[in-house]
Every structure is written in structure tokens, then in C-alpha cells.
Amino acid sequence: MVQGIGRLAKDTAVYGLSSVLGRLLNWMMVPMYVRVLENTGEYGAVTNLYGWTALLLVILTYGMETGFFRFVNRSEETEPMRVYGTALYSTAFTSTLFLTLCLLFLHPVSRAAGYAAHPEYIGMIAGIVAVDAFCCIPFAYLRYRGRAFRFTAIKLLNIGLNIFLNIFFLLVCPWLYRQHPAWVEWFYRPGWGVGYIFLSNAVATATVFLLLLPDMLPGLRAKMDLQRLKQLLTYSFPVLLLGVAGIFNQSADKILFPFLFEDRAQASAQLGIYGACFKIAVVMVMFIQAFRYAYEPFIFAKNREQDNRHAYAKVMKYFIIFSLALFLGVMFYIDLLKHFVGPEYYPGLGVVPVVMLGELFYGIYFNLSVWYKLTDRTVWGARFSTVGCLVTVAMIVLLVPRYGFMACAWASLASNLLMMALSYFTGQKKYPIAYDLRSAGLYGLLVAGLYVAGMCPPIENTCLRLSYRTALWLFLAGFIIKKDIPLREIPPVGSFLKRMKEKIF
Numbered sequence: 001m002v003q004g005i006g007r008l009a010k011d012t013a014v015y016g017l018s019s020v021l022g023r024l025l026n027w028m029m030v031p032m033y034v035r036v037l038e039n040t041g042e043y044g045a046v047t048n049l050y051g052w053t054a055l056l057l058v059i060l061t062y063g064m065e066t067g068f069f070r071f072v073n074r075s076e077e078t079e080p081m082r083v084y085g086t087a088l089y090s091t092a093f094t095s096t097l098f099l100t101l102c103l104l105f106l107h108p109v110s111r112a113a114g115y116a117a118h119p120e121y122i123g124m125i126a127g128i129v130a131v132d133a134f135c136c137i138p139f140a141y142l143r144y145r146g147r148a149f150r151f152t153a154i155k156l157l158n159i160g161l162n163i164f165l166n167i168f169f170l171l172v173c174p175w176l177y178r179q180h181p182a183w184v185e186w187f188y189r190p191g192w193g194v195g196y197i198f199l200s201n202a203v204a205t206a207t208v209f210l211l212l213l214p215d216m217l218p219g220l221r222a223k224m225d226l227q228r229l230k231q232l233l234t235y236s237f238p239v240l241l242l243g244v245a246g247i248f249n250q251s252a253d254k255i256l257f258p259f260l261f262e263d264r265a266q267a268s269a270q271l272g273i274y275g276a277c278f279k280i281a282v283v284m285v286m287f288i289q290a291f292r293y294a295y296e297p298f299i300f301a302k303n304r305e306q307d308n309r310h311a312y313a314k315v316m317k318y319f320i321i322f323s324l325a326l327f328l329g330v331m332f333y334i335d336l337l338k339h340f341v342g343p344e345y346y347p348g349l350g351v352v353p354v355v356m357l358g359e360l361f362y363g364i365y366f367n368l369s370v371w372y373k374l375t376d377r378t379v380w381g382a383r384f385s386t387v388g389c390l391v392t393v394a395m396i397v398l399l400v401p402r403y404g405f406m407a408c409a410w411a412s413l414a415s416n417l418l419m420m421a422l423s424y425f426t427g428q429k430k431y432p433i434a435y436d437l438r439s440a441g442l443y444g445l446l447v448a449g450l451y452v453a454g455m456c457p458p459i460e461n462t463c464l465r466l467s468y469r470t471a472l473w474l475f476l477a478g479f480i481i482k483k484d485i486p487l488r489e490i491p492p493v494g495s496f497l498k499r500m501k502e503k504i505f
Contacts, residue, residue: 006487029163029341031339031342034341034344036171042193042270044270044275045268046265047274047275047278050253054247055131057133058090058240058247059245060095060130061091061505062234062243063243064090064137066239067236068087069143069144069231071231072144082225082228084224085219085220086222087219088137088220091136098126102122102123102126106119114264124198128202131205139217141219151232157207158205162201165199165203166440174190235376238380239378239382242387243385244385245385248393249362249389249412252392256393256397260401272345273345273405275403276345276348280338281351281352283356284355284360285359309433312433319364319367320439321480324447331353331451331454332466334352335465351409354409358409358412362420365416365419371423371427374431377430388416388418392412392414450476
């Protein structure tokens with residue numbers, strides 16, 4: 001069990017390199033976006049369309065990724081390539097159909113979304129979503145084969161190319177257009193800033209598709225198995241409902257916001273502020289994403305062995321500990337992190353702690369999902385997420401016109417907290433796992449106390465304030481190490497101490 005958790009930690013670190021570093025680099029693009037784009041409304045358009053992207057991506061993958069892991073890891077499975085090929089052909093068909101329909105009805109769709117003046121935005125987003133949805137299965141195949149480093153390398157190349165093109169189009173080209181217009185005027189359009197953000201993403205996505213072709217070939221050579229497809233769809237459909245409701249919980253604010261105000265410009269401006277400040281809380285999202293990449297293969301592989309409920313409980317404990325430490329770290333250094341956005345975005349900083357807590361509850365909910373995924377009761381996940389989605393939409397629709405973007409943050413927190421509670425109490429009846437609630441409560445109270453102690457005292461000097469908060473965070477780190485993670489049990493540290501002991505004695 002210890003070895004399995006160690007492998008999970010290693011895979012989380014490797015997958016996290018692409019997820020965390022990628023989101024970190026994209027996060028560092030926010031200062032450029034908010035300063036290069038003409039106003040907060042333009043960044044609101046980016047936030048809105050990427051909200052749609054997240055929702056559509058879940059719909060077009062329709063739980064097939066989780067279904068792939070479920071069936072390819074079954075002990076009696078003798079033809080994993082048949083499962084891989086079936087999932088690959090299925091997502092290829094649906095992605096192609098989606099892209100074709102979007103291009104055929106591009107102008108009506110653009111008008112309905114509020115971008116009649118820029119139908120090319122919708123066309124590029126449709127292409128990005130279609131290719132990303134198809135590529136999720138080859139990426140899942142790499143995770144199944146344990147090829148974490150290839151997975152990470154392709155993800156990082158995608159991120160690096162995307163960032164390079166953003167810098168080229170948004171910074172380099174405008175400078176060249178002013179200094180040497182003949183060099184770029186044949187392809188560069190001044191004032192098309194938002195369009196270049198999507199174009200950069202589209203080029204990077206197409207590059208990923210080409211790089212994954214060798215990994216697709218084993219699946220494409222396998223025959224399409226209609227019986228296996230039926231099993232995959234039956235298992236994955238509740239996961240689709242779960243995913244749609246889950247991602248809508250996270251994207252509903254960005255999708256619905258523009259439709260809740262009569263003044264579209266005002267809505268886009270507020271959404272831009274909310275979207276930029278939301279990025280500060282992305283550290284929690286990065287950690288959860290990295291954890292998710294490693295945890296799904298871990299739980300399905302573990303299920304092939306003996307009952308490992310104790311391992312699942314231990315993983316939950318460490319997840320909560322590290323998530324709370326992340327939360328406290330971000331909030332203690334918010335005085336520095338806020339400079340990633342301009343002063344015109346500072347009114348939205350209040351959403352950061354609320355969003356981070358909401359993401360923490362979502363991460364716990366994801367941990368709890370082990371019971372219905374392993375028992376093939378994914379319909380329960382769909383039920384929980386549907387309830388959460390209804391709460392999110394109701395709170396947004398009722399409260400946003402009065403309280404603005406803060407209502408979005410509170411809606412997300414309330415929804416994730418409710419889903420977490422429903423999943424826990426139902427799971428304890430149907431697949432009981434002895435989670436360490438005492439430890440979770442202890443760390444929750446400790447972090448809450450340190451948060452109040454660090455944020456409330458009115459220390460005017462920035463250096464003194466940050467030094468004081470750093471001391472509080474180090475106290476938390478020391479408490480964690482002393483109570484739950486002795487240094488000698490951390491593999492690199494343990495090996496170092498062992499070598500030092502051998503040299504001395």
C-alpha cells in the first residue's frame with residue numbers, strides 16, 4: 001500500500017509538471033492580457049468563451065476517458081487495444097460531427113452567443129474543442145501505459161507553443177507594425193487582440209494532434225467493437241451527466257454572466273474583473289488537476305488487487321493537508337499575487353478565498369467519487385452533480401444581478417460543499433471508507449485560526465506583514481512534518497539521511 005501511495009505521489013508530481021507548470025505559465029500570461037487588451041470587457045470575452053470551451057469539452061468526451069480506464073483495467077480484459085480503438089473511433093466520430101455542424105451554422109451560432117461581429121472566434125473555439133476532445137483518449141492511453149513523461153512532454157510543448165504565439169501576436173507584432181510595418185502588415189491585423197489569443201490556442205492544439213498520431217495508431221489498427229462500445233457508453237453516460245453538471249458548476253458563472261445584464265458591455269467588464277481575479281486562485285485548481293490525472297489510474301489499478309479502502313482514506317488525508325497548506329499560502333501572499341492583475345481588477349480580489357475553498361471542496365468530492373466509480377454506480381455521481389448544478393444556476397440567476405460577480409464565487413462554494421456532503425453520507429452507506437475525519441477537522445481548525453491570525457492584524461508595513469505571515473505558514477509546515485509527514489519518510493530526504501549516516505558511522 002505504501003509503495004502504491006508513493007507511486008501515486010510520483011505520478012501526481014510528473015503529471016503536475018504539465019498541469020501545474022502549464023497553468024502557472026498561462027496564469028503568468030494574465031498580466032499581459034489585462035494590459036494589452038483594450039479594456040476589461042475584452043478579457044471578459046476571453047473568460048466567457050473559454051467557459052464555453054470547458055463545458056463543450058466535457059460534452060464531447062462524454063465520460064469516455066473514465067470508461068476507458070474502467071474497462072481496460074479489468075482483470076479479465078485480454079484485448080486492451082480493442083477498448084482503446086473503440087473509444088478512439090467513437091470520439092473521432094462525435095468530434096468530427098460537432099465541428100462540421102458548427103462550421104455549417106457558424107453565423108447563427110455566433111449571433112446566439114453574442115459574437116455576431118466575430119464569427120471567427122466561434123469557428124476557432126469549435127476547432128479547438130473538437131480536436132481536444134478527440135485527443136483526450138490518446139492522452140488517457142499514455143496514462144494507462146504509465147508513459148507519464150511523454151504525456152508531460154506533449155502537454156508542455158502545447159503550452160510553450162501557445163505562450164510563444166501569444167507573445168508573438170500580442171507584443172512582437174504590434175511593435176513590428178509600428179517600427180517596420182511592411183514586415184507584418186501582410187498577415188497582422190491591429191485591434192484583433194482577442195482573436196490572436198484563440199488563434200494561438202488553435203495552432204498549438206493542431207500541433208498536439210500531430211504529435212499524438214503515433215500513439216493513436218495502435219488503437220486505429222484495432223477493430224471497432226460495437227458490443228464494447230455499448231458497454232462503454234452505458235458506463236460512461238452517467239459520467240457524462242456527472243461531468244456536464246460538474247463543469248457547469250465551474251463554468252456557469254462565466255457562461256451565464258453576460259445574459260444576466262441588460263448592458264452587455266457592463267457584463268463583459270465585470271466578467272473580465274472576475275475572470276482575472278479567478279486566475280489568482282488557480283493554484284488550487286492546478287493541484288487538483290494534477291492529482292486527478294494520477295488518481296484515476298491509481299484507483300482502478302488498485303481495484304484489481306485486494307480491498308484498498310485504507311489506502312483511499314490515507315490519500316484523502318494527505319490531499320486535505322496539502323490543499324489547506326496551499327490555500328493558506330496563496331492568501332498570505334495575496335499582497336504580492338494581486339500585482340499580476342492591474343489596479344482596475346483589484347475590486348475582484350474578494351473572490352479569491354471563496355473560490356479556493358470551493359475548489360478544495362470539489363477536490364474532496366472528487367476523492368469521494370471512488371465509491372461509485374469502483375462499484376459501477378456512476379449514476380450517483382450524476383445525481384450529486386445535477387443537484388449541485390441546480391444550486392449553482394439558481395444562486396447565479398437570483399443573486400448576480402444584485403451582488404455581481406461575488407455571487408458567482410459563493411454559488412460555486414455552496415454547490416461544491418453540498419455535493420461533497422451528499423457523496424460522503426451516501427458513500428458511507430454503500431461503500432464505507434474510514435476517512436480520518438478527526439485529522440481533517442484538526443487541520444481545518446488550525447488553518448482557519450492561522451488565516452484569521454494572519455489576515456486580521458492591521459500591519460501597515462508590507463515587509464513586516466509578509467514576514468509575520470511567512471512565520472505562521474512555516475508553523476503550519478512544521479506541524480504537518482512533525483505530526484503526519486516525518487522527514488525521514490520522504491524518499492529523497494530519507495535517502496540523503498541514510499547516506500549521511502553511513503558516511504558518519
